[in-house]
Amino acid sequence: MKSESRKEEIIRAASILFKEKGYSAVTMRDLAKAMGIKAASLYNHIDSKQEILSTIIIELAEEFTTGMNQIVNSKVDAIKKLENIIDLHIDVTLRNSDGLASLNNDWMHLEEKNLQYFEKMRQEYEENFRAIVKNGVDREEIKPFNIEIMVFSTLSTLRTLYLWYPKQKNIDAEILKHDMISVLLKGMV
Amino acid sequence: MKSESRKEEIIRAASILFKEKGYSAVTMRDLAKAMGIKAASLYNHIDSKQEILSTIIIELAEEFTTGMNQIVNSKVDAIKKLENIIDLHIDVTLRNSDGLASLNNDWMHLEEKNLQYFEKMRQEYEENFRAIVKNGVDREEIKPFNIEIMVFSTLSTLRTLYLWYPKQKNIDAEILKHDMISVLLKGMV
C-alpha cells in the first residue's frame, strides 16, 4: 500500500524542480534531497521517475480537456467562450503553475502510451479552440483576421501564463482575468 | 586548428536535436549519429557539449540585443517601434527557429559566466520593450491597459513563434508580419 499523501508531496516537489531545470536534468538524488530523504526511499512511494512526469502532465491535460468540453457544449456566443477559456487557463495556472512547466516543455519525454494520449488531447484542444474562433468569425462576432494567427497568438500567451503570473505580486486573479480578456480580445473584436 | 565550417554543421545539427528533446536529453552519441560520425570525433571540432549550447544561445541573444538597440535609438513613434520589434522576431525566427528553442528552454543550463551575460541581455531587452510600451501609453498612442499584461502577452507570442511558424506552410513572411502586427497591436491601439 502506498501513502497517497507522501506521493503527492513528491510530485509537488518534483514539479518545482522540473520547472527549474527540466525533467531530464533533474535526478532522483536532486528530488530526494529536496524531500530530505535518500533517493532509494522515493521508490517506496513511486514506481519510476517517468511515473512522476506522467502524473503531472496527464492530470493537467485532463483538466484542460474537461474544461474545454464544458465550454464547447455551453450555449453562449463565441466571445463568451473565449472569455471562459481565458478563465480556465488562469484558474489552472493559479492552482498548479509548476506542473504547467512540465506540460509545456517535457511532454516529449512521456512514454509511448501516455505520449499518444497527451498528443491526442492537445490536438483536440487546439481544434476546439480553432473551431470557436472560426465560428465567431462566421457569425461576425470576431474580426476576419488570419484565423491561425489569432489562435496561435492567444494560445501562446495563455500557455506561457505559468512563467509570468507567479512573478506578478500585485495582480488579483479577477483583475487579471478582466485585463487579459481586454488585451487578448480587444484586437479581435 | 578547428574547421569552422564543420563546427557550424555540428551546431546546426545540435540545434535540431535540442529543439526536439532539450539540451539535457540529447547525448553526444545522439549528436554524433545525426552527423554520421562517432562521438569522439566531435571533440576534434568542439571543446564540450556546453560550448555548443552557449554558442547557439549567446549568438541569438546578441542578435536580439543589437536589433533592439537600433530600434530604441530610432526616431519613430512607439507603434512603429513595436512593429519593428515584431519584424525583428520574425526575421530571427526565419533564420534560426531551431536555435530559438534552446534560447527559450535551455538557457538555465548555461555555465555561470554565460548565464549571467544572457540574463543581463534578456532583462535589458524586456526593460527596453516595457519602456517603449510605457512611452506609447504616455503619448496616448497606446491604450491605457495594464502595461505588464500588454508586455507579457506580446512578448510571449513573439517568443513562441519558433514553434509555430515552421509548421505554417502557406504564410509568406511579409503577410505574416502584416497580420501579426494587426492581431498583436489592434487590441492596444
Add this chain to the structure above:
DNA sequence: GTCTATATATAGATAGAC
C-alpha cells in the same frame, strides 16, 4: 518509511592509432 549497499547502464570526455 528510510536506510546502506549495490547492480547495471550510460553519460561526457580523452588517448593514441590511422
Add this chain to the structure above:
DNA sequence: GTCTATCTATATATAGAC
C-alpha cells in the same frame, strides 16, 4: 578528421536490514 578503446562520473533502480 575519424576511429577504437577506455576512463571516470553519475544516472535509475533494486535488495534487504532496521
